[in-house]
Amino acid sequence: MRRRTTLAKSLRRNPTDAEKALWPHLRANRLDGHHFRRQSPVGDYIPDYLCARAKLVIEIDGGQHAIDAEQDANRTAILQSQGYTVLRFWNHDVLGNTEGVVEEIRRTLHIITGD
Numbered sequence: 001m002r003r004r005t006t007l008a009k010s011l012r013r014n015p016t017d018a019e020k021a022l023w024p025h026l027r028a029n030r031l032d033g034h035h036f037r038r039q040s041p042v043g044d045y046i047p048d049y050l051c052a053r054a055k056l057v058i059e060i061d062g063g064q065h066a067i068d069a070e071q072d073a074n075r076t077a078i079l080q081s082q083g084y085t086v087l088r089f090w091n092h093d094v095l096g097n098t099e100g101v102v103e104e105i106r107r108t109l110h111i112i113t114g115d
Contacts, residue, residue, distance in 0.1 A: 018094040019048055025102045030099045034109055054112045059088045085112055
């Protein structure tokens with residue numbers, strides 16, 4: 001557990017450009033009052049963003065994820081089996097259409113929570 005926590009802290013200190021672009025929209029309960037955490041351990045995984053109350057995991061995938069698609073699918077399946085909804089976005093979608101990504105997150109939160 002300690003190793004995951006140390007890794008999570010390191011990931012928070014070194015966000016990708018896409019993570020930097022999305023975080024201002026999620027931090028400080030800015031997305032309709034939902035609280036998100038960055039790089040917070042969930043079991044054996046460290047998702048990019050987590051809304052624990054809604055059990056929503058957001059992953060932002062770069063080019064390496066096209067190679068690791070099977071590993072990502074397994075990770076998603078495990079998180080879903082634990083009751084999480086997993087949204088995945090490509091870096092270029094976040095960087096090129098941040099507002100569209102935020103709207104998709106908002107729609108998903110509305111479906112999950114009924115808010």
